[in-house]
Amino acid sequence: MTISPSITTPAITIAARTPVATGVIALTLVPADGQDLPPWRPGAHVDVTLPSGLTRQYSLCGDPADRSSWRIAILLAQPSRGGSAWIHDHAREGVPLTVSAPRNLFTLEAAERYVFVAGGIGITPLLPMITEAERAGVPWTLWYGGRSRSSTAFTDELIQFGDRVHLVPRDTAGRIPITEVLDTPGAGTAVYCCGPESMIDAVQDACRDWEPGTVHVERFTPEAQEGTTAFDVHCARSGVDVRVEEGVSVLDALLEAGVEADYSCAQGFCGTCETRVVEGVPDHRDDYLDHSAAPDTMMICVSRSRCARLVLDL
Template sequence: MQQTVIDRIEPVAEDVVALALRAVNGPLAPWQPGAHIDLALPNWLTRQYSLCGDPAERDCYRVAVRHDRLSRGGSEYVHRFLRPGRPLPVSVPRNHFPLEPAPEYLFVAGGIGITPIRPMLRQAIESGAAATLAYVGRSRASMPFAGELQAAYGDRVRIFATEDNGRPDFTTLAAGLGPGALVYCCGPAPMLAAAEAAFPAGRLHAERFRPVAREFAPDTAFAAVCARSGRTVEVPAGTSLLDALNHAGLPVDSGCREGVCGSCEITVLDGEPEHRDDIGAPGGRMYACVSRSLSPRLILDL
């Protein structure tokens, strides 16, 4: 973990605060637009937030947090109890939502989904690409950075406050895209579903707040052979690989426990994982919080 201290906390929209996390010991790890970090909160919870500042600013990370009324303890703690001056350990950034090179981009953000999109838009414009943003929210007052983005980028940014002027027509937006354009979308599930229906799958990159509900075959037991430690851990049906390893004294870092953050990534040396995550594990990797095994055993680099 990297050591930071909370430099500033400022409101940026209704129920949204932005945190500036200042480095304690030299430059922070570099990152690219689309990356997120884990915040190790003082109430023993770990939560993931997209970096929304400037990647060139190596002495400070910036995140924005909406107060979720159904909070499981993370956003509520940030809003009610964190104060400037508080030390806060953070992870090295991870990026499962990278910005790929393209001559044209359409960015679509819903509410707090603007956080990974904000630095993407900046990088795209600085690269000389044709880039526009469709930013959707209930009202302008609820949309973080809306005024700032319009002031900086003018008519490249279109604000859709749904209580005033409805939602954007994604089909019309799709029809206006050039042949090499990519679409980057982050927001609530209904908006992502509408985007997936309108934009070609090969051109749409989306990041979700929650995993898509999917069905898998019933869990089966398997053995996790930990090559470096010489231990074999039995993983019963109904118990996650993450929990089995932790209970056996082989702790694995974790965050969301839903297969969307990537913090519990482990290396598979042999065997056939059953990938149940939402972000697409790279070859030779799996996410222990949700994924299981299709073979009787997995050999892990643990």
Template sequence: MSQEVHVAETRTLRVTGKEPVADGVVALTLADPAGARLPDWTPGAHIDLILPGGLVRQYSLCGDRWNPYTYRIAVLREPAGRGGSAYIHDVLDLGEAVGLGGPRNNFPLVPADRYLFIAGGIGITPLLPMVAQADLLGADWALLYGGRREASIAFLENLAGYGDRVQIRPQDRYGLLDLPAFVDGHRPGTRVYSCGPAPLLAAVEQACADLPPHTLRIERFVAAAHGRPLRSTPFQVELARTGTVLTVPAHSSVLDVITAAGADVLSSCRQGVCGTCEVTVLAGEPDHRDSVLDDAERAAGTCMFVCVSRSRTDRLVLDL
């Protein structure tokens, strides 16, 4: 008997530009092969890049969101990575086809009277469109941007025109970022956005610990620690579109179980940081173990990231 399955929406793009933008960082420009308009996106959005062989990697869009025909991403070479960045740097060439999932936005820029942006290394990528948007709107904003060396800090030319609103602080010249000084003098209506490596984000959280709730929003490369799951026993997952009921063992992920049953859910990081495998929850209470949702979204319980999140209840019903 055939089953109806949920198919992740993807399309094919071609690489129309590839250039180094810092030591160990290349920028890719992507376009539709037929010149068609690409889906609109908002600052903080990312795409899933589907490489030959099925590798799926998530990258923030960092180009001009008002250009509807191209996307731009930047890729840091990760020597200890899983092969995606090495393929992009060493093999992927102009004219080659890649798959696209998204765009989607788990890191949206919300209205505010003032913005403080804090970037570390390749963490500048989701913040570049935010800076452009804040400047376009005439908002009060400032950017603190650090990296190991000036040569490793990407997009300096793009940021040069903003003058002293941008503070570039290479670690080999300035040491660690002076986060308390940057966030000092916080005023009501300020929002703080940060992206970068885990040690930076931990320091940002500490510097912003006394600020009002929801002031700080961060995007992670590596999942935060969540401890042990709330339940260690199996639970059931129902795929609402087919009525299929599956059992998720204690040591298997929801993602693995549902994809083995034929539900085509796109995934990338498998750590709960990229948001690619988001699924709508129709019934039941998820045990959220991702590093994407905020407290209000967790409390609502209307979605989950099936690569890491589990269930508080005996059964979850998913919109699949």
């Protein structure tokens, strides 16, 4: 069971459940007291804590200007680790949910033009970005790939934008021609991509000659990292010493040794397991921290050590 100490909003209930593609449902969430929800910006996500204690992160994919409701979309994972299956089986109108305040690790930056690239459920954080770009009158295009047209979510909303939206179902059209789409660096252009690892790698490779900072990505899973050498961890407050073996995360080693540690996604995204480093040099492998601004903390679910011994504030 995962643990989430996230600050939550006032009580949230499900106002509507809508199928938006094969295996994908959208939930409209509203505050039980009828008050305005906290504001958010495109790219934000919320943590949803289920009755089992599992916590899952979902991008807000509605209209940021709407303070009366939030929308999230959930793909039924195959196989499910328990989160998406529970939601698909039990999330109905009137069901309460524990939902955190929005957090944003994928902020939409100002640009003269946007190119959005989505794969599957990766469309969710890009939908409000398209809404904001449209309101601001900033030119944009979307390339959206999926297994099939029926599994491609929110197509009814997207086709209203005409030829600015390129739907690429893999079963009939193959894959997005990323090298062609991103063949020429555009001055003032920002690229936003969310989807499978292979798609993100292709986008980053295609944009290797673009100006630094113009490509923004959000991953489904942590970026692959090389090197998993064993090391030791000393817990300064509890006095426990733990050996972190090759291929084992710091978090798992600590939990196995009986050390209490907060965590949620266990993938380096949510920030729940951020831990202060008292001594040693962490090997950051997360997608949450600004490592230059926070050199003395680490995400123990994915990050490792650059030295033989770390001392953590646990």
